[in-house]
Amino acid sequence: MxxxxxxxxxxxxxxxxxxxxxxxxxxxxxxxxxxxxxxxxxxxxxxxxxxxxxxxxxxxxxxxxxxxxxxxxxxxxxxxxxxxxxxxxxxxxxxxxxxxxxxxxxxxxxxxxxxxxxxxxxxxxxxxxxxSDNYGIGEQLALKMVADMNAKGNILVFNGFYSVPPCKIRYDQMKYVISNFPDVKVIEPEMRDVIPNTAQRAYADTSDMLTKYPNEGDISAVWACWDVPLIGVTQAIDGAGRTGIRTYGVDGSADFIAMIEDPASAAGAVVIQDLxxxxxxxxxxxxxxxxxxxxxxxxxVPHLIVTKENAAEVIPTLPSTD
Amino acid sequence: MTMTIAAETAAKPARARGALRRQGTLVLRLGALAMFALIMAWFAFTTRGFVSPANIFNVIEQTAVMGVLSFGMAVVLIGGGTDVQTGGIDLSIAANTGLCAAVYATLLAGGSGDLAAAAAAIGTGIAVGLLNAFAVVRLGILPLLATLAVMNIVAGLELTVTENQVIGANSTVTQLIATGRFLGLSVLAWIFILFSALMTWAIHYSRIGLRLYAVGGHPEAARAAGINVGAYVAGTYAFSGFCAGFAAILLVARLSASTTATGQLLLAILAAALLGTVFSRRFVPTAGGTILSTLFIGFLANGFQLSNVSYYWVNGVQGVLILMVVAVTTFAKPQGK
Structure with missing residues (x-):
């Protein structure tokens, strides 16, 4: 555990x-x-x-x-x-x-x-x-994602909850950030994350998209306004052995944090809220x-971002309840 | 001679069993009423504000959508017969409501008029009902399986229309339904009351209603009497589809949107329709029984909320009610049709 x-x-x-x-x-x-x-x-x-x-x-x-x-x-x-x-x-x-x-x-x-x-x-x-300051969260996460992509490539976006206010703000901020980078594109149509069976469905959808876009560089990043779908997404990418794709989300689910900590995993960054x-x-x-x-x-309420780069330093400072 | 004696000795326990059953059904009906009363009394004494007029009117308003759908299910049960395995049932009714709500909200959001959107919603509901009718009456598929398959088709269609998104919708009509009041009662509560009155007349006092009971109870006798049994059974599924379309309009108005998870209403609808059968001597749905059961399930959810009991228990209790009703009515129902 x-x-x-x-x-x-x-x-x-x-x-x-x-x-x-x-x-x-x-x-x-x-x-x-x-x-x-x-x-x-x-x-x-x-x-x-x-x-x-x-x-x-x-x-x-x-x-x-x-x-x-x-x-x-x-x-x-x-x-x-x-x-x-x-x-x-x-x-x-x-x-x-x-x-x-x-x-x-x-x-x-x-x-x-x-x-x-x-x-x-x-x-x-x-x-x-x-x-949380969702404007800041959306911007910070998007900038980190674009930086990791070297401002070039395609993003697979899960946008199933635009009617939920924090998701709308984070999504709009992400789109605003990438609008300034002409070589960064969102793959259309966007994906829909669902409740329930969020991670399972995202796993299946991602597997399908990896088949549809089989070459390295076809997809550079996967974005969602929370991180439960990204647990499934990251497992699908890691399971398929695909490299060059990183995943980005918000909340700080235990499984997704563990994936960010793992250098071999595709999990890129997560903004953790003080829930x-x-x-x-x-x-x-x-x-x-x-x-x-x-x-x-x-x-x-303040938030912080955990990335592959700062994981070793930040994650041990987060209290655990197990 | 030997055969006569054997028949008589066999008839005695059968008669005794019949008398026992008659007593059993009476005990069951009174028991069910007593259980309703007891549970209501318990909530009244243990929870804050359960019996306040505001709370009671709220529950009536909250059960309007489910009430309309329970009548749809009750009519299918009446026309198809209440045999658990082969009788009438419409498992697609809640999913159908979800699809109709999606159609209604999408059209309203796209700028269609109230009348066109409402016609499309009810048309969609009836079309799905006719698909059920075709599968059950023409293809002869067991209603349980036919409507289960249609439920999946319809749920898939809803996802295709909505992409699993909430679709906001507002119009003069939805505003009126959601916020209008008349003589101290909300429009939704009035709709439930008027719809219940209309259904009571249609089921118990109209020619169609009486023939429907004949079709469900004794299809062969009904056929011999010149009733077009197939048309009546098909009609029940079309009516159930109509109820889905009508309930969808009420639902979208209440939520200002079409939302996901409408299919989850199925359990409550089934529980209400089946529980409603307990109040008749022959264990068939009646208007009074359906209204009483729908309100009971509404008050049960409300009472649980006010007692701080997790909402998860409501689903469990609805499931247990279905099991109990099916088990008890199967035991107590007279043998044969």
């Missing part, structure tokens, strides 16, 4: 960075408050850590928590938000999801007079949105708001 590190971001350096970004001058309390927490899913590491850390932090501060997981089903999440509104909690935290589906329902939360806080869902209805810190930050903002403090509209 040595390769399986669950990255929970408790490291001193990141904690220091985080404390600067969250309003928590003194220990706040949620004693006697009811907090509704709803997420579109909690079946991959990023979503699970957002959700569980928000629940844990709210309970630690003394709140009664109504926590609802929609299991990737938009209809269920909408029903759950509607149910939460009827419960009239003191605040609602909404995590991830499809913005087109959510926006009208989040507006209803606001209309009902319930303060809304979100993680990774940028919406005008929210009192505060906690997110636990983001869940905590949202709850801290709820507590601050309910205590009458002013809360900023956005809380950006």
């Amino acid at each position: 040595s390769g399986l590190k669950i990255l929970a971001f408790g490291g001193a350096a990141f904690a220091a960075m985080l404390s600067a970004s969250v309003t928590m001058a003194e220990e706040l309390s949620l004693e006697g408050k009811v907090i509704g927490i709803t997420t579109i899913r909690s079946d991959n590491q990023a979503d699970r850590l957002f959700y569980q850390s928000a629940i844990a932090e709210a309970e630690r501060l003394g709140a009664e928590v109504i926590a609802l997981d929609a299991q990737s089903n938009d209809q269920t999440q909408v029903s759950q938000i509607q149910t939460l509104i009827a419960q009239k909690p003191d605040a609602i935290i909404e995590i991830l999801g499809n913005i087109e589906v959510l926006n009208p329902w989040l507006a209803r939360v606001k209309e009902a007079g319930i303060p809304l806080f979100t993680i990774d869902t940028t919406t005008p209805s929210a009192t505060n949105v906690v997110a 636990v810190g983001m869940g905590k930050a949202s709850v801290q903002n709820v507590a601050a708001h309910l205590a009458g403090q002013k809360v900023p509209p956005f809380t950006y």
